[in-house]
Amino acid sequence: MVLQAIRSIASQWQPQRDRVLWAPVLLGAGVACYFAVPREPAYWESAGALATATALYIAVKLRAPRLGFAGLALFLVTLGFLLAQGRSMMVHAPMLDRPTGVTRIEGRVLDITVTDDDADSGKRRVTLGDLVIEKLPLARTPATIRLSTRHVPSDVVAGERIAVLAKLMPPSGPVAPDGFDYRRQAYFEQLGAVGFTLGKFERVASADASSDVWFSALRQTISRHIATHMKHPESALATALLAGERSSIPDDVNAELRDSGLYHLLSISGLHVAIVCGVTFFVLRFLMALWPWMALHWPIKKIAAVAALGVGVFYILLSGATIPAQRSMLTTGLVLVAVMLDRAALSLRTLAVVALVVLAVRPESLVGASFQLSFAAVTAMIVFHEGIGRRWMAEGREANAAMRVLGYFAGIIITTVLVGLATFPIVLHHFGRAQIYGVLANAAAIPLTSFIVMPAGMAAMVLMPFGLDGPFLKLVEWGITQTLAVSAWVAHLPHAAWAWPSLPMGPYIVSCFGLLLVCLWRGWFRWVGVPLMIGAIAYGFMVPRPFLLVDAEGKNVAVHGAGQTVYLFKKPTDYLASNWLSLWGGEVWQEGKPLKAGPWAHGDVRVACDDWACRIENGDARIAVVRDANALAEECLWAHVVVALDKSAPRKHCAGSARFVSSWDVHAGQGGAIALMPTGPVFVPIFDDKTVRPWSVH
Structure with a gap:
């Protein structure tokens, strides 16, 4: 057998x-x-x-x-x-390994993005290159840095050379086990430091006309123009869709889009590129067909395909050429080339060639969520199309108008379900959240984006230099307003988004292999991938997770028990909190009101704190988090593991059998976690000092 x-x-x-x-x-x-x-x-x-x-x-x-x-x-x-x-x-370039004090920085502006709703004096994120940093040798000077500021004048444009006082720090590494490594991402972007400014910008030289900042300057001009002709937050979403700039979208709008399953609309990817190239192709072909002589003597379909390819490339460069955008443009480009050569357009082979090109040129994109999500989604849609989808479309061509409309919405629903299932392990691993009503939201929002927002936005971009874009921007604004209304309604439905524990790496890899079997294999063996995916995800939920996390500075400590998280001393930054909650899932207990005194209990976890220390019990395991070295002697006698956050405490100190973790250990491990093992509670550093990679801090 x-x-x-x-x-x-x-x-x-x-x-x-x-x-x-x-x-x-x-x-x-x-x-x-x-x-x-x-x-x-x-x-x-x-x-x-x-x-x-x-x-x-x-x-x-x-x-x-x-x-x-x-x-x-x-x-x-x-x-x-x-x-x-x-x-x-x-891409190797210097990266800071420790924070700097206040220092003078001179550099060339590569990009400026507005990160709040004030177009004139709001908070901005400025990327600088060609740097001269005071007291930092050239050999240790990063290729680029990114500064948060409220001091940059609104008329500063990409290409200008400026000087400013700022504090710099290294890009952060992972803050949770198997967590997102921003430092690795920054390394491949040649981003050597991040920081914030402490004074006004000084112009050193005017902008040059080099091509590397031309698109950035154009994107900045378009963003400013849209912000002055459209109310907020609609202007922020319009800028994201038309110019690829998402930083000024308010957090609450981002949250609603994410919980409703519409966040993918903000990423310049297959939908947007297909609309831009498709509208260009069909409009030009229609206009050329109006002249009978041209239609008979010129290959108007191929001419339209060439023009659509050029417009698509321009749109991608304008939007910043992110990984999803590059993948989408490569795929769409191959489709348009197939049209020029009179060949079949989109297939799994086409997508495989695109994946090979992306991995060969930017192999680091593999470990990013955008690469994994985009390729999983498109693969699932092509597999469906090559199966029953092609037959369904052929039957739809012979149907009446009402049935075609019904078929269009049915297609949105089916593809949304398929994409949701295909990307479910990826979403769980990277974000720990699942949207329940995404089908409902997409059925309403995708037609708005496809037939109103993007076509009107394209017309506005073409007419913007002539000052004739006003009516089309109003149409874009109306479409976005309706999309936001759908997003807000769906996001506030009961149980619209579930926060689940993130999928550990091992089960995640197995589930992805199961997805590949289903999509790429032929015959009955492909269906082995379904129980493989389900089993891996189910096992991933059962894998024990740490119940205590501490950050690298020892200032933030979180404890998790039975679906709830409590902060012991203060609420952490949004970045830290989102990464910790992604690991655990569930919700925060008394968000914004950290535990200062008194007991807290949930499930098997119990917490009690005073001004000197916190005692955490998980079943029979006892952990003490000490803030004042005077409490060490008492806590060492009580606990199985003592985490001393007081920097004045000695590195090795605990009478008895308690495992002692000093503040130096926490800092060297770039934070740490307490996990419950069969042998008892164990401290696990986030960063293993045996790891030596080009992007590591040593």
């Missing part, structure tokens, strides 16, 4: 088709291996491994052709590893 099953599975393998589809998976596996290893290997070791894999592949092809794909798989995995390491070496 087992041999028959293996033969049946092997018979479903279609070499010419499946090698192409699984090639980006194998290349991505090599990229993932690079990011998973704890120490940076020597480049010659990686190159040697690739040379060995290449030789093995050639030998297998010559001697044992049936095993050719096994050799190809090994080659692609080692190639992915080497590409990721090569990219890491290519």
Whole structure:
């Protein structure tokens, strides 16, 4: 029986088709291996491994052709590893390893984004390059830095050279186990420091006309123009959709869009690129068809495809060329090239080629949520289209107008459900939230975006230089207002969004493999991926998680029990809180009112605090968090683990059997967690000091 099953599975393998589809998976596996290893290997070791894999592949092809794909798989995995390491070496630039004091910074403005609703004097985020930082040698000067400020004049544009006093700090690493590593992302963006300004900006030189800031300056001009002709927050969303700038969207609007399942509308991705290129293609083709001679003698369809490709590329560059936008433009570009060559347009092979290109050029994108979400969503939609979707569309062409409209909304509902299921493990792993009524919200919002907001926005962009964009901006504003109304209504429905514990890395990888089986395999074996996904997610919920987290500075401590989180001393920053809640799920107890005194209990976890220390009990496990070294002796006798946050406490101090964790240990580990193991409570640092990577702090 087992041999028959293996033969049946092997018979479903279609070499010419499946090698192409699984090639980006194998290349991505090599990229993932690079990011998973704890120490940076020597480049010659990686190159040697690739040379060995290449030789093995050639030998297998010559001697044992049936095993050719096994050799190809090994080659692609080692190639992915080497590409990721090569990219890491290519973008290497200095990063701060410790905060600076107040220092004078001179640099060239690369980008300016408004982060609140005041277009003139609001808070801005300024990215500077070509830096000169006082008292910092050139060899240690970052390539770029990002500053939060309220001091930059509203008329400063990208390309100008400015000087300012500021405090800088290194980009933050992960703040929770398996958490998002912003420092790694900053490394690949060549962002060496972040900080805030302490005084007014001084203009040193006027803006130049170089191409690297031209799109940034144009984006800034468009954002300012929209902000003066449209009320807030509609102007913020219009800027996000038309120019890719999302920083000025209010937090409450972001939360409503996220909880309603409409947050994907803000990311320049497949929907937006398809609308921009599609509208350009069909409008130009229609206009050229109005001249019969041109329609008969010129290839107007191919001309329209070329124009649509150019407009799409311009739109992507204007929006900042994010990973989802690049992926979408590559996919749409291949579709348009297929139109020019009179070939079939969109298929899984097309998407596989796009994935290979993205991974080869930007291998670091693999570990980002945007890459994973966008490719999972598009893969699911193409699989549906290649199955029953194509037949459904063929039948729809022969239906009457009412049935076509009904079919359009049915398509939105079905694709929303499919995309939601395909991206569910990814959303759980990265964000720990699931939207329940996304189908309802998308059925209302996608038509508004597709037929009103984006087409009117395109017309406004074309007419903006001539001052004729006003009516179209009003139409954009109306469409966004309706979209926000839908978002607010759906987000406030009962149980609209559930905060679940994030999916640990192991179950997450297994669930993704199950998704790949369902989408890429042919035959009955593909359905093995369904129980694989369900089982991995179910197991992920049962994996024990830490019940206590402390940040790197020892100023913020959170305890979790039975779906509730309590802050012991003060409410942490939004970034810290969102990452901690993503790990645990559930809700915050008395948000904004941290526990100062008195007991708190939820489930098996109990907390009691005074001015000197907090005692936490989880079942029989006892943990003491000490703020004053005078309480150490007493807490060491009571607790199994003592976390001393007082910097005056000695590094090694505890009479008895209690495990002692000093403030130095917390800082060296960039924060830490208390996890309940079979042997008792254990302190686990967020950062392992044995990890040595180019983006690590040492």
